[in-house]
Amino acid sequence: MIKEGVKSNKKLGKYLKQSLYSSLNSSFYRSFNWSLDRYLYSSLYNSLYSSLAVSILRKLRNNT
């Protein structure tokens, strides 16, 4: 039984991040042509994306 105050706040993730993604994309998708969109995505999103968080997550899951 998880104590009340320590229960995860799921609303924060669903509402504040995923809905923001969706809304931001709505604005920018029609602002770029496809190749520029891919170029920016690859130069910033993919290029800065690190699997570090996933590696840490995997390690923690194995230990919990």
Place this chain on the structure above:
Amino acid sequence: MTSGGLAWYPTVDFDSLVFGDIGMIEKLTEEQEKDLVVWREEFYKVGINTNPADRESAQDAIREMYTRIGKEPPEFIWGDSPKQLLEMIREKGGDPNEALNNCFYGQQECYFEAFYLFCEKIGVKYKEEDSKLLRVWEKISRSCNWWIPADEFCFVSERPEIVAMNSQMRIHNENGPAVKYRGGLSIFAINGVVVPDFVVNDTDKITVEVIRNESNAEIRRIMISRYSGGIGKYLDDCKAKVLDVDTLTIPGSATRALMEDSTGEKWLVGSDGSTKRVYFMSVPRNSTTCKKAHNAICGFDESRIKMEA
């Protein structure tokens, strides 16, 4: 972003399309191209920052998040690592597994803000509220590491004390942890591949049997490259088979051999005629002759080397 969704590409809510007042952007100007490089560098530094967290900024931003979803601001509990956060959650009667399904990565997910903020910088118009919220996420990335929101508490981690990267911006350290938190959590990695601790700090434990039992091909190759005594000794110890032997017809070239270990990995073994140094080149597993293996790593037919020599 919640765990498990780290690499997903966001979908578009076409029903809520808002048309900005800019036209279609076809390409970046020269100035914007330069900005892009500076921008990427700036956020790269955010991602690998090892300074102590800016607790006040992080708490301000997280409080705002709670307010936006109609919750009272939480009590903040700081730890030295994500691992320590889980221990604190357990001590307080929470479930660490549940927490891992609802955590955020702070500086380690700053690529999200880097991308969307740059788009805004070059002219994309977001809804005013979205733009403000994006900056709250940015503020968190710039001020702390992982954070795990609960109903009444928010568990927030300090940044790591070590983040070692290679020139390709991948976590990498051949002599110690690539990432180390003060709170007792380390990640060992070679060129972005996370490996068991002993592959870096206790290479005597890399034995033929350990290599044979490793199911991940990338980790197996790294283990072999770090085998005590070198790859030559490994090939001896695992009784690698010689599949082919030949000599390039270039004047002065030495004999070479194609070898295969018990896991199916193959190497082209050659030597420098002048220094006598032996080289072990990892080659595709479908190589059947020295020539084919050499062509595969050169990317062209080796007969051209003969013609141009």
